[in-house]
Amino acid sequence: RRYNFTKAFLGTSxxxxxxxxxxxxxxxxxxxxxxxSRAKAVYMLADSSKFGRITAAAILPLDExxxxxxxxxxxxxxxxxxxxxx
Numbered sequence: 001r002r003y004n005f006t007k008a009f010l011g012t013s014x015x016x017x018x019x020x021x022x023x024x025x026x027x028x029x030x031x032x033x034x035x036x037s038r039a040k041a042v043y044m045l046a047d048s049s050k051f052g053r054i055t056a057a058a059i060l061p062l063d064e065x066x067x068x069x070x071x072x073x074x075x076x077x078x079x080x081x082x083x084x085x086x
Contacts, residue, residue, distance in 0.1 A: 001034065001038075003038060004038050004039075005035065005038055005039040005040065006039070006040050006041065007039060007040065007041045007042075007043065008035050008036055008038075008039035008041070008042050008043065009043045009045060009068075010032045010035065010036065010042065010043070010044055010045065010059070010065075011023075011044075011045050011046075012032075012044050012045070012046050012050060012059060013050060013053065013055045014050055014053035014054045014055045015044070015046050015050045015051045015052070015053065015062070015067065015073075015077065016052065016053065016054045017062065017076050017077065017080050018054075019054045019058055020058055020059065020060050020061040020062050020064075021044050021046075021058070021059040021060050021061075021062070021065065022053075022054055022055040022056070022057060022058050022059060023055055023056075023057055023059055024055040024056050024057065025056075025057060026056065026057040028057070029057035029058060029059050030057075032059045032060075033059050033060060036059070036060055036064065036065065041066070042060070042064060042065035042066070043065060043066050043067075043068050044059075044060070044065045044066070044067050044068070045068050045069075046067055046068070046069050047069060047070050048069055048070050048071040048073065050069075051069075051073045051074070051077060062077070062080040062081040063080060063081060065081065066081065066082040066083070066084060067081050067082070067083045067084070068083075068084045068086065069083060069084070069085055069086075070085065070086065071085055072085040073085075
C-alpha cells in the first residue's frame with residue numbers, strides 16, 4: 001500500500017470476458033489487484049492458452065488492463081480490452 005507504480009506487469013492464469021483476469025490463489029489475486037490499483041498503467045501477461053479459462057479468484061475486469069499475449073485472441077477479447085500480440 002506504500003508503493004506507487006508507473007507500470008505494473010502482472011501474470012494471470014485465466015482470461016474471460018465475463019470474469020476478467022483470474023488466478024487460483026486468493027492471496028495472489030488480492031496482491032495483484034492492490035498493485036494494479038496503485039499503478040498508472042496495468043499490463044496483464046497471458047499466453048494464448050489462458051483465454052477462455054476461469055480460475056477461482058478474480059483479479060481485475062478486462063477493461064482495466066492491457067493484455068500482452070503471444071497470439072491475437074478472438075474478437076470478443078479485442079472488443080473488451082486492448083491487446084498486444086508479440
